[in-house]
Amino acid sequence: MIAERGEDAEHQHLRYIKQINAAPRRTTRSMSITTHSCRGNFQSYWAAEGGYDFVAEALFGELNVDGFFLEYDDVRSGGFEPLRFVPKGKMVVLGLVTTKRGGLRDQGPTEATDRRSESVRPA
Numbered sequence: 001m002i003a004e005r006g007e008d009a010e011h012q013h014l015r016y017i018k019q020i021n022a023a024p025r026r027t028t029r030s031m032s033i034t035t036h037s038c039r040g041n042f043q044s045y046w047a048a049e050g051g052y053d054f055v056a057e058a059l060f061g062e063l064n065v066d067g068f069f070l071e072y073d074d075v076r077s078g079g080f081e082p083l084r085f086v087p088k089g090k091m092v093v094l095g096l097v098t099t100k101r102g103g104l105r106d107q108g109p110t111e112a113t114d115r116r117s118e119s120v121r122p123a
Helices: 009-022 056-062 081-085 111-119
Strands: 034-037 067-071 091-095
Touching: 009 056, 056 081
Parallel strands: 034 067, 067 091
Antiparallel strands: none
């Protein structure tokens, strides 16, 4: 779809980083700028799949924001290894519980805790 529009899918994330960085910056010291990497969940459609590996170094290292809200709620999200590129001082919030599917999950109550523990293990 991206290539059909004549755009370079392999480098599109770099274009988006540049555009976001060009947006107006904060006006007060108490305001934090964050971003959410949404994979979408409208009627089971999604905007991206696969882990953060391909974009991690540029996303975390070049995007001028104070923090990231990241989806890690299913296998589409991949592993936590890309978090090694998050610079010191940047905030990361992991979305470990999905809202994409209704109903109760079969996993035990510690599943989210186990995923969180996996995310903070040294790579």
